Amino acid sequence: MSDQPDTPQPYMPPGYNSPPVPPYMQPAPPAQSAAPVPPYYAQPAAPAAQQPYSQPPQFNAPTYYQGGPGYPGPVGPKGMSLTSMIVGLASLVLVGFLIVPQIVGIILGHMGLKRESPQGRGFAIAGLVLNYLALLIYGIIVGIWFAIVLVAAGSSPSYSY
Template sequence: MSNQPDQPQPYVPPGYYAPPVPPYIPPAQQEQPNYAQPNYAQPNYAQPAQQEQYAQPQFQQPPQFNAPAYYQGGPGYPGNYGPKGLSVASMVIGLVSIFMLGIFIVPQIVGVILGHKGLKQESPQGRGFAITGLVTNYLALVGYGLIVGLWVVLMVAVGSSSSYSY
C-alpha cells in the first residue's frame, strides 16, 4: 500500500467544506490486469548550509494628532465661527454706556436694537454677547431715566421754592 489515494480528490479551498463524495463503485467486477505501481521516490535535496536570519520588523507608534479646538462642521455646512458683529457691538455699546453713566440715550437704543437682532440672526456662540449687551444697555437706559428724572424733580423744586416780591 502506498500513500497515494485511489481516486484523485477534488480541490477544496481552505475554509470551504464541500459535501462528502460518495465512494466509487466499479460498474462490474471484471478481472483487471495487475499493473505495478511506479516508484515515486523523493529526490534527495541538499539542505542549505546556513539559513538566513530575518530580522523582526520594527514598528513605530503612529503620530498622535490633537483634536480640533471646536467643531467646524463637515463639508457642505456653513461655518459658524463664534459671535458675529451685532452681538459684540451691542455688548461694547452697553459697557461703554454703563461706564459713561448713561449720559446719552441714542447709543443705548442702538445697543438694544443690535442685541435683539443678534439674538435672532446670529450663531448660538454669540448668544452670551447679545444677552450681555441687552442687559447693560437696559441698565444704562434705566440710569439715563433716573438722571433725567432727578434733573426734572430738581428743576421743579427750584422753580416752586423761589419767591419773587413785587
C-alpha cells in the first residue's frame, strides 16, 4: 500500500482552493420587447445556415494602441542646447579662464532656442544663464586685475638720482 493515488493529479499550489469551473452554458435568447427598435440599434440578421449562440465567441489577438492625438511626438534633437549647458558648466568650473568658450556657449544657446525642439528649451536656457554668468565673472576678474595693474603703476615710486 502506498499513499499515492492511482491516477496523477494536476499540480495545485499550496493554499489554492479554486472552485471548479462550471461547464459552458448557452445564454438564453434575449427577451422580445413590445417597443419597436430604431434602425441604428437593430442587430444584423444571422445567416440562415448559422444558428445564433451555437459556439462560444472567438476572440482575436489584442490590438496595440499606436498613439494618436494628445501623445507627444518623437523627441527632437537637443545637441546645441546640451552643448551650451556643458560649456557653461565648464566655464564656471574654470572661472572664466578664456573668453572664447563663453561666447561659443552663448551662440549655441541662442541657436538651440531658435532651431531645436521644445524638449531642448530647458537646456538652452540653462546654458545661456551659465555662459552669461561665466562671462560676467570673467569680466569682473579682468576688471579687478586691470585696476590692480593701474594702481600698482600709479603708486610706483619714482626714483631720481
